[in-house]
Amino acid sequence: MATPLVALDSVSKEFGKIRAVDDVTLDIREDEVTAVIGPNGAGKTTLFNLITGRYGLTDGRIELRGNRIDGLEPQEIVQQGLARSFQITNFFPDLTALENIRLAAQAQRSDLSPSALLRHHDNEPGPRDAAMDVLKRLDLLDIAREPASSLAHGQQRHLEIGIALACDPDILVMDEPTAGMSPDETVETRELVEDLAEDITIVIVEHDMDVVMRVADRLAVMENGSLLTAGPPETVKKDERVQQAYLGGETA
Numbered sequence: 001m002a003t004p005l006v007a008l009d010s011v012s013k014e015f016g017k018i019r020a021v022d023d024v025t026l027d028i029r030e031d032e033v034t035a036v037i038g039p040n041g042a043g044k045t046t047l048f049n050l051i052t053g054r055y056g057l058t059d060g061r062i063e064l065r066g067n068r069i070d071g072l073e074p075q076e077i078v079q080q081g082l083a084r085s086f087q088i089t090n091f092f093p094d095l096t097a098l099e100n101i102r103l104a105a106q107a108q109r110s111d112l113s114p115s116a117l118l119r120h121h122d123n124e125p126g127p128r129d130a131a132m133d134v135l136k137r138l139d140l141l142d143i144a145r146e147p148a149s150s151l152a153h154g155q156q157r158h159l160e161i162g163i164a165l166a167c168d169p170d171i172l173v174m175d176e177p178t179a180g181m182s183p184d185e186t187v188e189t190r191e192l193v194e195d196l197a198e199d200i201t202i203v204i205v206e207h208d209m210d211v212v213m214r215v216a217d218r219l220a221v222m223e224n225g226s227l228l229t230a231g232p233p234e235t236v237k238k239d240e241r242v243q244q245a246y247l248g249g250e251t252a
């Protein structure tokens with residue numbers, strides 16, 4: 001079988017006495033959408049934070065294209081090609097949508113000093129063109145010059161996805177991209193994920209089961225920190241343990 005893009009091998013994370021992630025072994029395959037699901041407190045967000053480098057592992061290892069990434073700083077992991085978009089707002093509210101994405105694109109360039117990053121480079125074509133391409137893909141071109149703080153919630157969440165895309169990632173890891181969205185915004189976000197999945201490997205932590213079932217090629221089901229099962233949605237849906245643990249109950 002082909003080498004997975006990301007391989008989690010016996011990954012665990014303890015917070016004091018709580019084992020939030022317990023011995024999870026999971027392959028993320030290239031060009032697929034893998035959705036991590038499970039009841040509240042199952043360990044999904046902790047797993048997201050382990051993959052993206054926010055938390056160090058208690059045990060195990062994580063590899064990206066065969067190279068170990070656990071122990072790296074989050075920004076170093078981004079530079080290896082794994083970008084993340086958060087549940088929380090993660091942009092500069094006073095800067096425009098274009099400036100936010102341009103800064104992220106510029107930050108990818110190791111030849112720019114921090115002070116150069118903070119200067120305005122509106123005439124510098126590379127990052128500006130890259131940022132405009134991202135805004136176009138997100139259908140946000142018409143608000144390119146609006147301050148991020150003035151955008152609707154759904155647009156702000158898409159802007160965050162844009163900031164992650166500006167890093168030109170091979171893999172995008174998203175934590176609840178539809179959280180707090182209206183039904184219309186949820187549909188737009190689902191369509192955006194489907195569009196992005198055409199050329200980016202995606203890992204999505206998501207509560208909305210309608211979104212999950214439509215976008216995912218594979219489901220990874222967590223319960224009490226452990227991986228209950230992983231596989232194609234149709235197979236996982238029929239798994240009795242999954243029905244008991246999650247799908248039979250409230251869809252959180």
Ligand SMILES: Nc1ncnc2c1ncn2[C@@H]1O[C@H](COP(=O)(O)OP(=O)(O)OP(=O)(O)O)[C@@H](O)[C@H]1O
Nearest residue numbers: 015018019020038039040041042043044045046047
């Ligand atoms: N920083 C932390 N310190 C201590 N305990 C934590 C921390 N983060 C998570 N936990 C605990 O780890 C367990 C897993 O939490 P986590 O947030 O990963 O679950 P989740 O599946 O993402 O839940 P939800 O669907 O509610 O977001 C919970 O018992 C939680 O209280």
